[in-house]
Amino acid sequence: MQPTDIQNPSYFHKVVDCQWACPAHTPVPEYIRLIAQERYSEAYMLNWDSNVFPGILGRTCDRPCEPACRRVRTEETPVAICRLKRVAADNKGDISRFMPRVPQQKNGKRIALLGAGPASLAVARDLLPLGYEVHVYDKDAKGGGMMRSQIPAFRLPVGVLDEEVDRILDMGVVTHFGEEITSMKAMLDQEYDAYFIGTGAPRGRELELPGREQVADQIHIGIDWLASVAFEHIDKIEGKVIVMGGGNTAMDCCRTSLRLGAESVTVVVRSAFEVMKASEWEKEDAMREGIPIINNRPPKEFVHENGKLKGVLFGCVKPVEEDGRLKYVPTGEPDVFIEADHILMAIGQDNHCPWIERDLGLQFDKWDCPVLDDVTLQSTHPKVFFGGDSAFGPENIIQASAHAHQAAISIHLLCQHKDLKKDRPPQGVNLLSTKMGMHEWAYDSEHDPSVRNIVPLVEQKAALANVKVEVELGFDTLLGAQEAQRCLNCDVQTVFSEKLCIECDACVDICPMDCITFVGNAEEPKLRLKLTAPAETTDQDLYVSTDLLTGRVMVKDEDVCLHCGLCAERCPTNAWDMQRSVVHIPQLGSFAE
Amino acid sequence: MTFVAKPKAHHPRLPLNEIGLTRRDYEGSVSTLCAGCGHDSVSAAIVQACAELSIPPHRFAKVSGIGCSSKTPSYFLNKSHGFNSVHGRMPSVITGANLANRDLHCIGVSGDGDSASIGMGQFAHIVRRRINMLYIVDNNGTYGLTKGQFSATSDKGSTSKKGAPNLYEPIDLASMALQIGASFVARSFSGDKSQLVPLLKAALHHKGMAFIDVVSPCVAFNNHDGSTKSYEYIRKYGQNVVNADFIAEHEEITADYQPGTVEDINMPDGTILRMYKLDENYDPHDRVGALNYVQRRKEQGEIVTGLLYVDPDAIDCHDILRTVAQPLNEMGELELCPGNSALASINESYR
Structure with a gap:
């Protein structure tokens, strides 16, 4: 393999899995460190700079960062990044001076x-x-x-x-x-x-089924209905409610209905539970409030009598995998009729x-x-x-x-009459050593093995009584501090200097995750198998040095590195250093720096 | 010295050995030796060898004397028996342990000061007595713990960190071990685990006195240009003669060595000691030849490494003493101290 170019802004950026996964590239580990230091305003501003709505996103973000979190690969549960963002927003002081x-x-x-x-x-x-x-x-x-x-x-x-x-x-x-x-x-x-x-x-999608025209006033488009609730044009819904659809809007519709006085609420989804579009946690939230989610039931007909909606007739299907894709085939069971006074349709939008x-x-x-x-x-x-x-x-x-x-x-x-592509500002990266003394680092290098903290909720009866009562209480500062310790500081990078290395193996011996190997170079697929722990996660890069004195190269698998800094602690010549990488994503006016 | 404890977290796909343990289960506490110390690599090699042999950690006894080397048993096999003894007296203690429980795998770790100076007599006599053990010397040619004076294994003419030359002849512990009865003698280098780990595994399976002299550079005091025990020097002048590998019966052979002559020795326990001869003229069964070879190459400034000598049919001290097969520590008081009448009858037999 060719030696790794760590000056390429994408190389270390990719190691910071959360920041790489975030569309706005929020510098997650940095703001989590600020929370750990109780510098909530600064943490908020760092967020505000890149994602503009930290308080809102701290409650509602789709969290692409969390499944990407390295802790998923090292210990199963990710850092509660989204909730930490809310901790910053909830506890910030006066930020007008930063504006x-x-x-x-x-x-x-x-x-x-x-x-x-x-x-x-x-x-x-x-x-x-x-x-x-x-x-x-x-x-x-x-x-x-x-x-x-x-x-x-x-x-x-x-x-x-x-x-x-x-x-x-x-x-x-x-x-x-x-x-x-x-x-x-x-x-x-x-x-x-x-x-x-x-x-x-x-535009919420329509579902053209028999009966749709006749009972139009009892069938509502989910997003329009939610908007009417938000602007207080609607404050109640009576009788039995069926929510059709499996996305986040469907989850919002069913939970809102429950709060506006529905006698019963049922979510009916055409597809299987596992492939529903709603985020895991939104499905969990709905189910925790006692809302049944019925899957594999495509609707067939709106059943009505004398111009009044009676319910919906659903077919029964089961998912079958064909060529790696899910297909739904009828199970042969008789159609199912579910009573309803109102239908909320949340089957997508355009x-x-x-x-x-x-x-x-x-x-x-x-x-x-x-x-x-x-x-x-x-x-x-x-x-x-x-x-x-x-x-x-x-x-x-x-x-x-x-x-x-x-x-x-x-x-x-x-x-400015400039070229939109050629004159676009480039990305960049800065690397700053975090070494402060013999064994002191400018970040908390110690690995915290504790499990993910659970967010406290408001008592359910109170939550269901009022559509405006926020369900999640969020982490308080103590829980926030505990959760912040779980962050692996993936932006503090292991940087290797070939010229200083004496190949003493100290880093190889101390690395708890078997990330480092000194080995003869080879093409990437072969090299991946030659490592102390074979590097099977191929979307994670290998950090390869130039040739060392013995003709071998240093290969570090970035996959499960804990960024604990022990390689640098045990290195007698400072060939390893822990350096904070700051990725510069071009943006008009960066305010937090 | 490292203050941060090594995280318990490990690679999600870390392999399990035959008894369901990972390599991490054979580790000790975090080393307090200088960063980059060769001894830490030796400890890591011991961890790897023991894990790969699938021997339960509590079946090991690790004993040491005094010195940087003798601190290292803290850094491997946390769940084994251990004794950190007096300077140079590891052999006495490990002899006792081995006599009391012959089923334990005994690992003695010593250094060039501990074995070639204060413990010279103990070293010589435990080798003579052929205690069934693995005797490792972490040999860095310097007194690191007292800031870098020459040790008894420092080569004549090699210099201290400040540049003063050593005026005395060195003791070559591997040659001594060859001379006085060790049945497995090897030399290796802390910076070459591909050589050291198989040697350790073979030595742990060898019945009898197995002695390994490991050149283990002292980064703080003996890793400079005038040193003959630096990482650079040993990489340049080390001459590997015979690579050894230990192969369990069912194991696939995966060792990746340069082609040469291969010789398999079937061990009494069904395992195979495989030797890859890198020098056609070298015979690891010839004790006198080995002695000559090592000395001759030394004259030319080279350090012979690898498996220098092995006697697969060796006997150990229990064979010599004709002790019972059952470990003494498993016997009851009555069997061990049969009382006055038994003593009287023994005495009677000599009258």
Whole structure:
């Protein structure tokens, strides 16, 4: 294998599994260390810098970081990263002194952001400190988009949402709320310097089955119904409720129904439990509240009598694996009838931009998604950019933040008449030694074997009585400190200097995880098998040195390294050093540094 | 010295040996020796060898004297029997242990000071008596614990860290062991586990006195240009003559050695001692030849390593003394002390 180039910003970034998995590349280990030091405001700001909504995400994030966490590979359960983010948000002090200054004197460029959801707000946050005049349009009277309309208050309190939305609006956004946009052409005629479309995926999917027309007023589209609850147009639901669908919206619908007085709530899913789209923990939350989830039951008919809904007829299928894909075949059992007074349909949503005229030079693909450059997020109209769910279909808030940073860079380059690709700022990496003395490191190197802490919940009776009572209490500072200790500090890297190595084997002998081997070089697949512990996780890199005096190379399997620093402690010549890697992901104005 | 304890966590796919233990179950506490000390590699090699042999840790007795080397039994086989004895007196204690329980695997760890100076007499006599044990000398040619004076194994002309030359002839413990009755003699290097681990396994299976002289560099005081026991020197002038490997009956042969002559010796317990001769002219069954060879190569500044001599049919001290097969510690008081009448009848037999 070729020697590893540790100057490549991606190399050590990839070792920080959580940061690599996070679409916005939040520097997770660094903010967890700040929490351990009780520096909650700084931890919050580090988050705010990269993901813009730490308080909101600390409650609602899809957490791509957690399944990626190295502890899954070393000890099964990941660090509760999302809950630690909430600890930072809940305990932060006055952060106004950290806020970026927004110049009074504007730079003369006007930008329109359509939709006031997370994507647009994040673009506004990035552009405002550079002097842009930012206009945000939304049909709702308040900002927040789907974070306000689709996430129930028992998961995301309105106060938390308002605080983080207002923080951005107060930076000087010109709001045009309550104005529904009906024509993109009319928008373009206003001659903004650039447009960002962050209108989400606002159309809930329909299910055309017999009976749908006749009982339309008892069948509701999940996201629309949640929005009506959020804006307090609906405050109760009576009788028996069936929620159809297996995603997070379905989980929010069933739990909301339970709180609004439904006699019974049942979730019925077409597919198997294991392949439901809802996050594991959201399924668990629903089941803990006593809501049954019935799987492998595709709906056949809405049964009604005298214009009143009676229930739904479901077929019975079972999953069969065919060529690695799940197929559903009828079991032969008779159809099942489930009584219902209301149906909430949460079977997916689509982006939908009927207000964009199709003759403006803005192309859409066959799935009705805009044709975009996936780096610059520029559409086929040079002044129009997309981000969030409206770009590539429904994803999540953290992805919206990530899109926003890229779109903001593109808009900035466009306004400076620069090339959106060639002039894009590059990524970088800084490596700083953490050695402070003979055996002192600037991070807590000791490995903590304790298991993941469980988040305390509000008493269930109180939770179910009120749709606005937040169910999760979050970690207090003590639990937060305990959980923070579980972090392996994967951003403190084992850096090897060939010239200093005397090949004494001290690092090999001390490494608790058998990560290090001195061996004759070979091609990667062969080398992986030659190591002390064969490196079977092929998506984790091998760190390979140049040739040493004995003709061998040092090979470190990054897979299960605990970053305990013992290799560096036991190294007599400092050939190993523990160095903190700071990955620089380009972003307009980085405020936390 | 390391202050951080070695985490209990281990590689998720760490292999289990035949008795269901991992290599980590054979470790000791974290070493307090200097970082990079060769002795730690020797300890790691012992851990690996014992784990691979699938011998339960409590079937080992580890005994040592005084010195850096003699601290190391703390750093391997936590769950075995151990005794850290007086300077140079490991042989006496391990003789006692072996006499009391002949079924234990005895590992004595000593150093060049402990064996070639203060314990010279003890070393010579335990070898003569052929105690069934593995005698390891962590040989770094310096008194590391007292800041780097020459030891009795330092080569004449090699220098101290400050540059002063050694004026005295060295004692070669491997040659002495050859001369006075060890039935398994080897020399190895702490920095070469591929050679050392198989040697340790073969030695632990050898019945009789197995002696291994391990050149184990002292990074703090004897790893400089004038040293003949530095990592660099031994890598340059080490001459491997015979690689040995221990092969259990059912084991597949996976050793990755350079081609040469292979000789298998069937051991009494059904295992195989496999020898890979890297020098065609070397005969590991010829004690006198081995002595000559080692000395001649030494004259040329080379250090002969590998399995120097083995006598697979060797006898040990229990054979010489014709002791009973049952370990003495398993016998009751009546059997061990049969009383006055038994003594009287023995005395009577000499009248």
